[in-house]
Amino acid sequence: MSCPRIALSVADHFDDSLTPSQRQELEQHLASCAECRQEIAQLQDIPAQLRNWQDMAVPAWDRKPQARHVLARGSLPLRRRADSWRKAANWLPLAASMVLAVAVVTQTRLNVTDDGWSLSFGGAAPSVTSAPALDVAQLNALLQSHAEVQQAATRQWVEAALRAHGETTAENLMQWVNYIEQQRQQDVQRMEAGFQQLLDRDFQTVDSVRQLASYVMYQELP
Amino acid sequence: MDKSDSELIEATLAGNVAAWETLVRRHEARVYNLGLRLLQDPDDALDLVQEVFLGVYRNLARFRGESQFSTWLFRVVHNKAIDLIRRRQAGPVLESGLEEFPEPVQDEADPQFQYLENEQNRQISQFMSRLSTTQRVIVELKVFQSLTFEEIAALQNIPVNTAKTRFYAALRSLKTMMEKQS
Numbered sequence: 288m289s290c291p292r293i294a295l296s297v298a299d300h301f302d303d304s305l306t307p308s309q310r311q312e313l314e315q316h317l318a319s320c321a322e323c324r325q326e327i328a329q330l331q332d333i334p335a336q337l338r339n340w341q342d343m344a345v346p347a348w349d350r351k352p353q354a355r356h357v358l359a360r361g362s363l364p365l366r367r368r369a370d371s372w373r374k375a376a377n378w379l380p381l382a383a384s385m386v387l388a389v390a391v392v393t394q395t396r397l398n399v400t401d402d403g404w405s406l407s408f409g410g411a412a413p414s415v416t417s418a419p420a421l422d423v424a425q426l427n428a429l430l431q432s433h434a435e436v437q438q439a440a441t442r443q444w445v446e447a448a449l450r451a452h453g454e455t456t457a458e459n460l461m462q463w464v465n466y467i468e469q470q471r472q473q474d475v476q477r478m479e480a481g482f483q484q485l486l487d488r489d490f491q492t493v494d495s496v497r498q499l500a501s502y503v504m505y506q507e508l509p
Numbered sequence: 510m511d512k513s514d515s516e517l518i519e520a521t522l523a524g525n526v527a528a529w530e531t532l533v534r535r536h537e538a539r540v541y542n543l544g545l546r547l548l549q550d551p552d553d554a555l556d557l558v559q560e561v562f563l564g565v566y567r568n569l570a571r572f573r574g575e576s577q578f579s580t581w582l583f584r585v586v587h588n589k590a591i592d593l594i595r596r597r598q599a600g601p602v603l604e605s606g607l608e609e610f611p612e613p614v615q616d617e618a619d620p621q622f623q624y625l626e627n628e629q630n631r632q633i634s635q636f637m638s639r640l641s642t643t644q645r646v647i648v649e650l651k652v653f654q655s656l657t658f659e660e661i662a663a664l665q666n667i668p669v670n671t672a673k674t675r676f677y678a679a680l681r682s683l684k685t686m687m688e689k690q691s
Contacts (some may be wrong), residue, residue, distance in 0.1 A: 298676050
């Protein structure tokens with residue numbers, strides 16, 4: 288019957304990091320288990336045979352390019368921070384729009400009083416708590432006026448946010464358009480310069496042919 | 510007197526290119542030979558060297574000297590090697606535990622190993638190539654890199670006994686191959 292801990296016995300045998308008590312435990316097991324002893328004896332030489340590997344020299348390769356971009360310690364985190372801020376800034380208009388949209392949907396109100404400030408959602412709640420002695424008609428009128436003021440204010444906020452977002456987008460678009468236009472102009476200039484060079488070269492060739500022709504004619508004359 | 514790894518790292522971070530080259534030359538042979546044994550291809554082994562040192566270089570500022578540089582380097586080497594093996598095999602390797610991969614059919618004159626001029630190296634490479642990937646990695650870590658089973662288990666995120674069982678299975682496979690060879 289196969290010993291259930293044969294794999295562990297073999298592995299432990301090749302493990303130099305065993306504690307003295309673990310080593311003793313292994314020895315005790317091996318003393319009573321012929322199968323584990325035999326297995327270890329069979330596999331004993333394999334690691335040594337593998338270690339006959341002769342290290343090979345590394346072929347030539349360019350180690351320098353990686354080092355060209357060496358950055359002093361500390362500069363890398365700073366650069367990353369700058370990148371992250373730039374990335375965050377791209378999302379600011381959208382984030383502002385989202386906040387305003389949430390404020391509109393939830394009818395958020397900020398109430399500043401002598402006792403401090405409070406945030407309320409739904410619009411009607413502060414009026415109820417701030418004027419408990421009013422009758423129903425007054426309360427409705429008050430609520431109506433509050434709602435109108437609030438709607439006007441939120442409309443202004445949304446409009447301002449949309450305007451800001453639109454301006455940012457338009458600016459980005461304009462930058463792209465300008466960039467593409469600049470590239471196009473540069474390409475045209477390059478093409479013109481190339482074409483001019485071709486023409487010059489053609490003229491030179493024509494001149495050379497003419498010279499050759501006159502030379503030949505001169506040679507043919509008696 | 511040779512500078513320590515830590516001194517070379519400090520100098521590299523201060524912009525000293527020669528220090529970086531010295532550091533690379535000091536450790537590249539270990540990485541390259543590991544690559545030869547695991548990847549069975551000199552080009553892949555050199556790819557491993559380049560990827561490892563590029564990764565190390567990019568993260569050099571993060572190395573705080575709490576562990577030895579060679580230990581930190583070896584973690585990178587292990588991860589990159591596994592990554593390369595996965596890419597070459599285009600499939601999962603280590604998640605499958607003791608799963609065996611088909612053994613390539615090779616004879617002694619296999620041209621795959623002609624780049625190894627040393628006969629012993631050629632034979633060892635053939636044996637290693639016939640092991641499953643998990644077994645090959647465990648043999649590399651235990652026999653050639655002399656890691657403890659605890660270190661191997663931590664590196665591969667597996668239980669210690671799993672590492673031991675894999676090592677035993679690898680030795681058994683190698684024994685069978687060597688017997689057939691002789």
